[in-house]
Amino acid sequence: MSGTVTVRNVTLGEGIPKICVPLVSAAASELVAEAKALKELAPDLVEWRSDLFAEVEDLAAVQKTLAEISSVLPGIPLIFTFRSAREGGGREISEEYYIRLNQAAAESGHVDIIDVELFNKENVVRGLIAAAHACGVFVIVSNHDFNGTPSVEEIVSRLRQAQALGGDLPKIAVMPQHAGDVLTLLAATNTMREQYADRPIITMSMAGEGVISRLAGEIFGSALTFGAAHKPSAPGQVAVAELRRVLELLHRSL
Numbered sequence: 001m002s003g004t005v006t007v008r009n010v011t012l013g014e015g016i017p018k019i020c021v022p023l024v025s026a027a028a029s030e031l032v033a034e035a036k037a038l039k040e041l042a043p044d045l046v047e048w049r050s051d052l053f054a055e056v057e058d059l060a061a062v063q064k065t066l067a068e069i070s071s072v073l074p075g076i077p078l079i080f081t082f083r084s085a086r087e088g089g090g091r092e093i094s095e096e097y098y099i100r101l102n103q104a105a106a107e108s109g110h111v112d113i114i115d116v117e118l119f120n121k122e123n124v125v126r127g128l129i130a131a132a133h134a135c136g137v138f139v140i141v142s143n144h145d146f147n148g149t150p151s152v153e154e155i156v157s158r159l160r161q162a163q164a165l166g167g168d169l170p171k172i173a174v175m176p177q178h179a180g181d182v183l184t185l186l187a188a189t190n191t192m193r194e195q196y197a198d199r200p201i202i203t204m205s206m207a208g209e210g211v212i213s214r215l216a217g218e219i220f221g222s223a224l225t226f227g228a229a230h231k232p233s234a235p236g237q238v239a240v241a242e243l244r245r246v247l248e249l250l251h252r253s254l
């Protein structure tokens with residue numbers, strides 16, 4: 001893999017893929033309890049899926065909850081994600097609020113990475129990347145296809161677009177319809193790594209058939225994998241302890 005990104009003490013793009021655990025509760029009090037509980041799993045990073053937060057449309061509540069979550073996770077890099085319903089997330093918000101929300105997260109001082117969906121207007125993606133970078137915050141530029149798996153060329157093209165826009169961590173999640181689709185995602189990941197990527201990328205094929213892609217990132221070129229604590233945020237996420245065992249097994253055999 002070409003290039004690394006170091007977030008606090010975690011270096012993405014070298015060695016064993018890093019494990020990220022999502023926070024998925026709807027209520028602020030539950031989120032704090034969830035954050036406390038997942039510390040035991042020793043994840044490398046934590047993602048707050050803010051689209052699943054009941055009060056996400058109240059910016060003050062988001063800021064307060066962000067401060068609370070980060071205070072119980074000292075030292076662990078935090079990803080702020082609003083996943084739109086059209087990409088498999090919890091809800092839709094206006095473009096204007098999407099920008100405000102992500103900007104506020106980046107400016108909060110509690111977040112290390114924000115996730116910006118590639119399929120926004122180009123000026124929105126570029127603007128959020130610039131705003132995040134001005135605060136020393138990294139950006140995942142992501143795309144999710146919950147209905148199918150595009151061709152190798154199309155997956156590579158989306159990852160390259162995310163890189164060209166200035167995303168620090170291009171990411172794509174696709175849904176397999178059959179085992180061949182998992183091979184497509186792995187082939188695209190390997191092609192991107194070998195031919196185009198100058199930074200770490202994150203890829204996964206979702207659901208049961210795609211699980212191998214969440215385990216084999218060190219071989220094919222995905223730097224980060226999402227593991228479930230008590231509840232997965234996407235189909236196919238494996239429990240963190242099992243995930244770590246397999247990642248370590250594969251790492252030792254290389």
Ligand SMILES: O=C1C[C@@](O)(C(=O)O)C[C@@H](O)[C@@H]1O
Binds near residue numbers: 206235
């Ligand atoms: O984009 C991703 C990847 C993901 O969809 C997965 O398949 O593990 C899980 C989401 O929480 C995260 O934002």
